Amino acid sequence: MNNLSKPSHSDFFSHLYIEESVIDEPLTKEIISKFSNSKIIMIKHYKDVFNRPNQDFAMQSRSKNLILARREAPFLYEGSYYSDGFEYENFFYTPSILGCLYDCDYCYLSGMYNSANSVLFVNTDDFFEALTPYLEKPTLIAISYDTDTLAIESITSHTKIWIEHAAKHPNLHLEIRTKSANFKAIKSLTCNENIVLAWTLSPQKIIESYEHKTPSLEKRLRSIKEAIDAGWKVRVCIDPVIYNEEFHELYPPLIDKLFNTIEPEKLFQLTLGSFRMSSTHLKRIKKLRRSDIAFYPYEIKDNIVSYSKEIEQNILETMIERATNYIPRTRIRTWQLQ
Ligand code: SF4
Numbered sequence: 578m579n580n581l582s583k584p585s586h587s588d589f590f591s592h593l594y595i596e597e598s599v600i601d602e603p604l605t606k607e608i609i610s611k612f613s614n615s616k617i618i619m620i621k622h623y624k625d626v627f628n629r630p631n632q633d634f635a636m637q638s639r640s641k642n643l644i645l646a647r648r649e650a651p652f653l654y655e656g657s658y659y660s661d662g663f664e665y666e667n668f669f670y671t672p673s674i675l676g677c678l679y680d681c682d683y684c685y686l687s688g689m690y691n692s693a694n695s696v697l698f699v700n701t702d703d704f705f706e707a708l709t710p711y712l713e714k715p716t717l718i719a720i721s722y723d724t725d726t727l728a729i730e731s732i733t734s735h736t737k738i739w740i741e742h743a744a745k746h747p748n749l750h751l752e753i754r755t756k757s758a759n760f761k762a763i764k765s766l767t768c769n770e771n772i773v774l775a776w777t778l779s780p781q782k783i784i785e786s787y788e789h790k791t792p793s794l795e796k797r798l799r800s801i802k803e804a805i806d807a808g809w810k811v812r813v814c815i816d817p818v819i820y821n822e823e824f825h826e827l828y829p830p831l832i833d834k835l836f837n838t839i840e841p842e843k844l845f846q847l848t849l850g851s852f853r854m855s856s857t858h859l860k861r862i863k864k865l866r867r868s869d870i871a872f873y874p875y876e877i878k879d880n881i882v883s884y885s886k887e888i889e890q891n892i893l894e895t896m897i898e899r900a901t902n903y904i905p906r907t908r909i910r911t912w913q914l915q
Pocket residue numbers: 677678679680681683684685686722723724725756
């Protein structure tokens with residue numbers, strides 16, 4: 578299953594865990610209808626399955642299952658320090674899906690959750706209601722913060738539901754971040770100036786080494802081009818940059834490849850940033866012993882691990898120098914430790 582853009586539903590989710598309280602929800606019924614071969618297990622509360630201690634994250638990653646549940650408040654969290662709030666006064670992320678179908682070695686989710694399964698909260702209207710008081714001013718919501726929402730779109734319609742909600746609320750701005758090649762899932766929707774589709778790109782060698790189950794670079798680039806051609810605002814995030822001795826051979830050519838595929842003036846923004854993570858999450862990822870990324874000799878400052886200042890500087894300067902061959906510096910955003 579290298580490309581989840583058009584999954585066969587029988588390829589995954591051998592089990593659906595369903596909270597009793599959501600069995601009659603329309604979205605639950607729709608999802609059940611797509612998984613006629615999956616075993617349905619009724620549960621009292623999603624945490625009984627998802628938060629259970631001593632789960633084998635690596636084994637679950639090979640065969641993920643889906644939990645359908647009802648979310649209780651909070652429905653919104655203040656935007657994270659690790660991500661860019663784009664100067665919005667109101668910047669939140671929404672935990673409407675927890676867990677991801679992809680399996681990146683550097684993903685903080687594996688350091689945060691006990692389970693590699695995904696939880697979908699089907700009571701979307703409660704998320705919208707919680708958001709309403711903020712919509713008197715421009716409010717940015719990151720809807721794919723704890724997941725890759727486009728990767729799971731054919732099952733959940735989650736991205737579509739949020740895009741349609743944003744169409745009714747001019748102050749609702751969305752960032753939809755993805756590594757998928759699944760633009761076609763939302764292609765029929767009307768594009769919206771207040772929504773940014775943000776694709777994360779990595780060199781193919783990094784994808785093969787660390788971004789398991791994600792689409793290839795070529796497929797992501799094709800999806801980006803389709804989205805831009807359809808009129809969507811697209812941000813490309815080369816973030817996180819995974820540093821190794823091949824950095825100079827891998828990353829500047831990625832920028833060339835990007836701008837040889839799309840017209841530079843049509844890209845809304847480019848975001849650059851190097852790997853960083855809370856040291857608490859990294860400690861948990863180390864225990865999984867799945868990847869050399871966890872064992873790099875990072876520096877720790879204020880509970881954040883990152884490359885040394887010199888390496889971080891080298892990454893950004895190299896990337897900015899190459900990118901400004903194509904777009905002005907003003908359209909390049911960078912994430913750097915203060
Ligand atoms: S695509 Fe994002 S959310 Fe999904 S595993 Fe990779 S880093 Fe984590």
